[in-house]
Amino acid sequence: MQKLEQLYEGKAKKVFKTDDPDVLIVDYKDDATAFNGEKKGTIVGKGVINNKMSNRVHQLLEEKGVPTHYIQELSDRETAVKKVEIVPVEVIIRNVAAGSFSKRLGVPEGTPFEQPTVEFSYKNDELGDPLINDYFAVALKLATWDEIKTIQDYAFKVNDVLKEYFLQAGIKLIDFKIEFGRYHGQIILADEISPDTCRLWDVNTNEKLDKDRFRRDLGNVEEAYNEVFKRLGL
Ligand code: C5P
Numbered sequence: 001m002q003k004l005e006q007l008y009e010g011k012a013k014k015v016f017k018t019d020d021p022d023v024l025i026v027d028y029k030d031d032a033t034a035f036n037g038e039k040k041g042t043i044v045g046k047g048v049i050n051n052k053m054s055n056r057v058h059q060l061l062e063e064k065g066v067p068t069h070y071i072q073e074l075s076d077r078e079t080a081v082k083k084v085e086i087v088p089v090e091v092i093i094r095n096v097a098a099g100s101f102s103k104r105l106g107v108p109e110g111t112p113f114e115q116p117t118v119e120f121s122y123k124n125d126e127l128g129d130p131l132i133n134d135y136f137a138v139a140l141k142l143a144t145w146d147e148i149k150t151i152q153d154y155a156f157k158v159n160d161v162l163k164e165y166f167l168q169a170g171i172k173l174i175d176f177k178i179e180f181g182r183y184h185g186q187i188i189l190a191d192e193i194s195p196d197t198c199r200l201w202d203v204n205t206n207e208k209l210d211k212d213r214f215r216r217d218l219g220n221v222e223e224a225y226n227e228v229f230k231r232l233g234l
Pocket of ligand 1 (some may be wrong): 090092097098099101129175176177196197198199211
C-alpha cells in the first residue's frame, strides 16, 4: 500500500490517502487541544501511545463482535484504516459522573451510576458540539433510526468490553467518547479510543490518568499517558 497526499489535518491527527480508495492512513501527532481548540499544547509521546492503545482496543472490540475501521498498524504513529463516511454524532457513555455531566447537573465528580448513560452531541466545531438526542439526530438527517439504534447498541457493548479491559490494569473507566462511520453501508466504529477520549482513574486512588491532566493543568501529563501504556502492557 502506498501513502499518497494528505487529505486532512485535525487537532491530533493527520489523514492521508492511499492507492486503495477504501483505505486511509492515520498519523497520530503529539499535539493536544482542549475547549474546542482554545487551549493548545504538546504531550510528548502521546501520538505513539494513542496509536498503539487505539489499535489494541479496536482489535479487542473486533474479537468481541464490534466492527471497527482498524486494518493494520504501519509504524509507531501510523495505522491503515477503512475509509468511512463519518456520522457527525459524538457518542458519550458514562459510568461515573464527571466533566460536563457534573457541571451541568450539579452532581459531584466521582458519583457512580447504577447503569451507564448514553448521550449524543452534534459534531460541529462552529456550534461547539451541542448536546442532542436521538430525535434531533434523525431530524438533522445525521443518521437514520436504524443507524442510531445500531450505534447505541455498539456503544454499550464497547463500554462492557472496555470496562473489563481497563479494570484488569487497575483502571476505572469513568466515561468515553466514540464516533462511528459508514463503510459500504455498514455502521462501524471509527476514530481513536485513547486517554484523549476516555476518563481513566486509578482504581485505588482515583488519580486521573487521562487528558483531564492537560485540560485542568494538573501536571504529570506525559507520566499519566505512559502509566496507562505500561499498565496495559502495550
Ligand atoms: O467533557 P465531557 O464530560 O462531556 O466528556 C465526556 C468524555 O468524552 C470524556 O472522556 C472526554 O475525554 C470525551 N470527549 C472527547 N471529545 C470531545 C468531548 C468529550 O473525547 N469533543
